Amino acid sequence: MVASGVQTGFSQENFAAFLLERSEPNWLTDLRRDFWEEFQRRSMPTRAQEEWMRTDIRLLHLGQQEWPTTSVAQTELPSAALSTGVELAGQTVTLNGRTQSHALVARWREQGVIFGPLESIVQEHPELVRKYLLNRAVDPRYDKFSALHAACWGCGTILFVPRHVCIDAPFHTMSILSDGGVDLGHTLIVLEDGAEASVLVETASCQPHDKGFHCGATEIIQGAGSRLRFVGLQDWGSGVWHLAHQKAVLSKDASLQWTIGALGARLAKVNQHVELVGPGAECQVNGVMFTEGKQHLSYHTLQHHMAPSCRSDFLYKAALQDTSRTVWRGMIKVDQGAQKTDGYQRNDNLLLSAKARADAIPGLEIEADDVRCTHGSTTGRVDEEPIFYACCRGFTRKEAIRMIVTGFFQQVFDRITIDSVRDALGRSIARRVREYE
Amino acid sequence: MTDTLTIRNLHVSVGDTPILKGVDLELKRGETHALMGPNGCGKSTLGMALMGHPNYEVTAGEIVLNGTNVLEMRPDERARAGLFMAFQRPVAIPGVKLADFLRHATTNVRRPDRKEGEDLIPMREFRQELKSKMQQLKIDPEFARRYVNDGFSGGEMKRAEILQLAMLEPKFAILDETDSGLDADAVLLASQSIAEIGRKQIGLLIITHHDKLLEHNRPDYTHVMLGGRIVETGGIELAQELHARGYDRIRQTYPEAAADNSAMAKGEALPLGA
Ligand SMILES: Nc1ncnc2c1ncn2[C@@H]1O[C@H](COP(=O)(O)OP(=O)(O)OP(=O)(O)O)[C@@H](O)[C@H]1O
Ligand SMILES: [Mg+2]
Numbered sequence: 001m002v003a004s005g006v007q008t009g010f011s012q013e014n015f016a017a018f019l020l021e022r023s024e025p026n027w028l029t030d031l032r033r034d035f036w037e038e039f040q041r042r043s044m045p046t047r048a049q050e051e052w053m054r055t056d057i058r059l060l061h062l063g064q065q066e067w068p069t070t071s072v073a074q075t076e077l078p079s080a081a082l083s084t085g086v087e088l089a090g091q092t093v094t095l096n097g098r099t100q101s102h103a104l105v106a107r108w109r110e111q112g113v114i115f116g117p118l119e120s121i122v123q124e125h126p127e128l129v130r131k132y133l134l135n136r137a138v139d140p141r142y143d144k145f146s147a148l149h150a151a152c153w154g155c156g157t158i159l160f161v162p163r164h165v166c167i168d169a170p171f172h173t174m175s176i177l178s179d180g181g182v183d184l185g186h187t188l189i190v191l192e193d194g195a196e197a198s199v200l201v202e203t204a205s206c207q208p209h210d211k212g213f214h215c216g217a218t219e220i221i222q223g224a225g226s227r228l229r230f231v232g233l234q235d236w237g238s239g240v241w242h243l244a245h246q247k248a249v250l251s252k253d254a255s256l257q258w259t260i261g262a263l264g265a266r267l268a269k270v271n272q273h274v275e276l277v278g279p280g281a282e283c284q285v286n287g288v289m290f291t292e293g294k295q296h297l298s299y300h301t302l303q304h305h306m307a308p309s310c311r312s313d314f315l316y317k318a319a320l321q322d323t324s325r326t327v328w329r330g331m332i333k334v335d336q337g338a339q340k341t342d343g344y345q346r347n348d349n350l351l352l353s354a355k356a357r358a359d360a361i362p363g364l365e366i367e368a369d370d371v372r373c374t375h376g377s378t379t380g381r382v383d384e385e386p387i388f389y390a391c392c393r394g395f396t397r398k399e400a401i402r403m404i405v406t407g408f409f410q411q412v413f414d415r416i417t418i419d420s421v422r423d424a425l426g427r428s429i430a431r432r433v434r435e436y437e
Numbered sequence: 438m439t440d441t442l443t444i445r446n447l448h449v450s451v452g453d454t455p456i457l458k459g460v461d462l463e464l465k466r467g468e469t470h471a472l473m474g475p476n477g478c479g480k481s482t483l484g485m486a487l488m489g490h491p492n493y494e495v496t497a498g499e500i501v502l503n504g505t506n507v508l509e510m511r512p513d514e515r516a517r518a519g520l521f522m523a524f525q526r527p528v529a530i531p532g533v534k535l536a537d538f539l540r541h542a543t544t545n546v547r548r549p550d551r552k553e554g555e556d557l558i559p560m561r562e563f564r565q566e567l568k569s570k571m572q573q574l575k576i577d578p579e580f581a582r583r584y585v586n587d588g589f590s591g592g593e594m595k596r597a598e599i600l601q602l603a604m605l606e607p608k609f610a611i612l613d614e615t616d617s618g619l620d621a622d623a624v625l626l627a628s629q630s631i632a633e634i635g636r637k638q639i640g641l642l643i644i645t646h647h648d649k650l651l652e653h654n655r656p657d658y659t660h661v662m663l664g665g666r667i668v669e670t671g672g673i674e675l676a677q678e679l680h681a682r683g684y685d686r687i688r689q690t691y692p693e694a695a696a697d698n699s700a701m702a703k704g705e706a707l708p709l710g711a
Contacts, residue, residue: 384491389528391512392488392521393538393601394545399553400513403541407532407584 009063010039010148018067018152022119025126035140035150042144054327054359055269055298060241062148065213066182075178075206081424082172082200082233089169089197090115090159096181097154111165118156118186128160132190137219137247142271145243149184149215156186161195163223170198170229170418177205177212177240187218191226191254198229198418205237205264212240214265220248222256224278229257231421235428236264238293244270252278252307259416260299260316261425262289263432268297276303276310276338286412287316287347290429291324291356298327303345305338305368314345317412319405320356321434329361332375334368341371349379350408352401352433402433440466440503440519440608442640447498449479449486456482456701458665459498464640466608469654471676472644474662475684477702480644482665484522484611488512502609516542517549519608523598523615525644529586535597536567536581539604546605570603574630591618599630609640616650628653648680661687664697 015036019029044062045052077095090104092115099117114121114128122129134140140150157173175185187201205212214236222228236242242265248256262268274283283303291297303312318326332343349358360377382404390400406426416422442464449457456479464470472480485493487500489512500507502518510518530538544557557563571578576596586594595615602610612631616624624647632653635641643650651673659675660667663684668691669675679687688695 383528385528386530388488388490388512389524390530390538390542392516392524393542393605394513394516395541396513396545396553397511399541399545403533403538404530407530410532410584 009065009067010152011063014067015152024122025130027126027130028122031134032151035147036152038141039144039147039151042147044144051300051329052269055267055296057241057267057269060267066180077176078204078206080172080174080202081204081235081428082202082231082420083174084420086172086420087169088172089167091172091174092117092157093174093176094155094183094185095176096178097183097185099155105169108165108167112162113165113167114158114160115171116158118158118188119154121158129158129188132219132221133186133188134217134219136221137249137275138217138245142245145215146217146245149186149217149245153184153186153217156188157201158188158190159197159199160190161192161197163192164194166196167198170200173199173201175201175203177203177210177214177236179205179207179210179212179237181212183212183214183216185214185216187216189220189228189230191222191228193223193251194225195223196227198231200231200233200418200421202233202235203264204235205240208237210237210239211266212237214240215243217244218246220256222248222250222254224252224254226251226254228255229259229418231259231261231418233261233421233424234264234268235261238264238266238295240265242268242270244268245273246270247273247275248283249275249277250281250283250310253280254278255281256283257286257417258283259286259418259421260288261428262287262297262299263428265297266295268299270298271300271302273302274304274312275306276312277306279307279309281307282311283313284415285312285314285316286415287314288409288412288425288429289316289318289326290321290432291318291326292321292432293324294322295324296327297325300329301345302331302333303343305332305334305341305343308338309340310338311342312344315412315415316347317349317409318347318358319350319352319408319429319433320358321352321432323353323355325357325359327359327361328377329363330375331363331365332373334366334371334373336367338368339370341368341373343371343373345375347377348408349377350405351379351381352405398434402430405433406430438503440640442520442609443499443501444483444487445499445501447483447486447500448496449482450494450496451482451492455496456665457486458697460662460665460667462660462667464609464642466640467638468657469635469641469643471651471656471659472642472662473646473659473676473679475698478662478698479665479701480662481525481613483662484613484644487515487520487611488522489515513545516605516607517546521602521605521607521610523595523602523610523612525613525617527586527589527594527598529584529588531584531587533585534582535585536564538585539567539581539601542601543604546607567604570600573633574600574603575626576600592620592623595619595627596623599627599634603630603634606637607639609642611642611644613644614646616645616647624649648676651676663687663691664694664701666694668694
């Protein structure tokens with residue numbers, strides 16, 4: 001498989017070559033070295049660990065992944081799902097961890113907005129990037145994959161919105177993998193006090209069954225009173241390993257609407273963490289998952305209330321087809337001082353085949369005494385009765401099931417305030433639903 | 438030629454339990470038939486079998502629509518061929534707006550050859566039609582935005598069934614207790630609405646325990662079902678008699694069917710483990 005003399009994988013030699021080629025500020029190179037050591041030191045997670053108990057990655061061989069800077073042959077790129085017909089404030093596109101194009105509307109640049117490829121902006125605004133990158137939100141030492149990402153991220157997108165700048169048009173970021181490609185992209189979003197923005201991030205493979213490896217991180221840092229709508233649509237090919245750490249830190253009265261669409265990947269292990277550090281902050285999470293074939297998607301959410309009077313409201317809905325499997329592990333953590341916390345988490349699963357399986361593991365860890373925290377989860381199959389009812393009105397069985405599945409997601413669609421996102425998710429799901437016996 | 442729906446010697450089982458034991462019925466388009474009988478005699482079962490519910494197995498007999506074997510058709514094909522049933526217990530479809538549901542249903546029924554994914558009736562055209570039908574039936578237009586039967590009151594569900602009947606304009610409609618759960622005003626309104634829709638030449642099979650609906654939709658025939666069989670057929674006077682005096686005479690005249698009926702009601706005929 002491996003041509004003689006050519007090293008693949010995350011080897012020491014490749015890492016050294018990678019550092020040489022990049023000519024980055026010293027502080028960054030030093031950090032990368034530290035994290036590389038951490039990566040080397042940590043062993044692969046095993047099923048003995050709570051987070052990995054239901055998620056088997058024994059077939060993931062890091063040594064066999066291509067190094068992310070390998071160039072790619074010209075391929076036909078998938079079209080964007082979230083940005084069609086939408087006027088954008090800016091856009092970045094990457095292919096196999098390399099930036100292909102980027103743009104920022106002049107009007108926003110003039111107001112001090114910074115948006116573009118992280119790898120070039122770290123050269124232009126090193127102090128700004130240094131202040132936030134892997135420093136405030138995601139913990140690079142969380143596990144082997146966060147360390148790998150921190151050491152080897154190759155490209156990424158940064159959005160920085162200065163105080164009180166409100167951007168009405170969304171930013172769009174698209175990360176593409178070709179078959180066998182590797183992406184270690186980083187997304188860093190910083191909203192200063194009173195700033196407002198919307199960011200649409202999507203990932204896709206060139207072909208539906210492409211293989212690949214993604215080990216990414218998303219960091220969101222929001223100042224007081226800032227407002228962000230963030231959408232992440234994951235639609236990798238069915239052969240892609242998707243490992244991601246995503247974390248938002250919200251200051252006083254900041255608000256975040258975070259929508260997650262999880263459709264693709266062979267195996268996904270995602271940690272989504274929201275830290276409410278300032279009083280009055282609020283976060284709404286809308287998760288939409290649709291799995292098929294042998295997919296395994298594992299989402300671990302943590303809503304951490306560190307300050308009083310914050311709200312968090314997480315709703316994940318999943319529909320599962322074939323022999324696919326989802327794991328959702330949700331935790332609401334309330335610190336001692338976080339009185340008047342209003343925390344909610346819910347996970348509903350709809351099984352579209354007898355062999356699909358959904359595990360829901362909600363959890364509460366509450367140290368304050370004046371709080372309202374509720375959680376719940378349901379898992380069920382599609383009933384025959386509504387199918388028959390719809391068929392009696394002229395729907396084919398397949399149309400009936402598709403409609404029932406769409407209806408199942410409606411509650412979460414209704415919460416999404418960006419039309420193009422709602423439509424794209426609805427269409428993608430309807431397209432995937434097959435006949436159900 | 439008048440459209441004709443013929444049911445011959447129909448036997449239907451649920452699980453291993455025989456429910457219908459040889460039903461014969463012929464409906465012509467434009468006729469109104471009343472189907473009466475005590476609780477649990479098999480009226481709804483006949484409707485379910487007509488529409489092709491997978492749990493209601495036809496073990497013998499036939500259902501024929503204009504010479505075509507209905508039993509070989511899937512439920513959606515039956516709907517597209519012009520059969521309709523207003524459910525005794527309509528089913529909720531959470532998250533699906535009644536208007537969207539009906540737009541898709543109406544398109545499929547009006548264009549029986551439509552393939553999955555082909556265009557639906559244009560939104561504006563459909564909305565206009567739906568609005569005017571809702572007006573006629575005195576249904577609040579807001580109703581179309583609610584999810585199908587989800588959290589509807591008993592009366593609202595029945596009115597939504599009538600709205601669907603009005604939109605789909607079938608050749609034959611089974612109305613399974615479409616008047617139950619309605620208050621006095623609503624029964625009157627429903628009865629008038631059905632009569633109005635029925636003028637479009639629908640063959641109606643009305644299952645009811647009350648007389649209001651039949652007052653406005655005078656049956657040409659009344660059938661009495663007992664123990665899974667139609668034991669007597671008459672005109673409107675038979676319906677009137679049953680309303681006035683109940684089923685005692687019927688039970689006495691047909692003791693065998695009456696015994697079957699009470700066995701079914703007690704669940705004795707249910708399969709083991711059900
Ligand atoms: N899906 C089913 N599962 C089990 N038993 C059933 C089912 N459907 C009907 N039955 C049984 O078949 C018999 C006839 O029921 P059916 O609903 O047809 O009666 P009905 O005449 O419509 O009664 P009602 O006037 O109370 O509506 C009853 O004993 C009922 O329990
Ligand atoms: Mg009944």
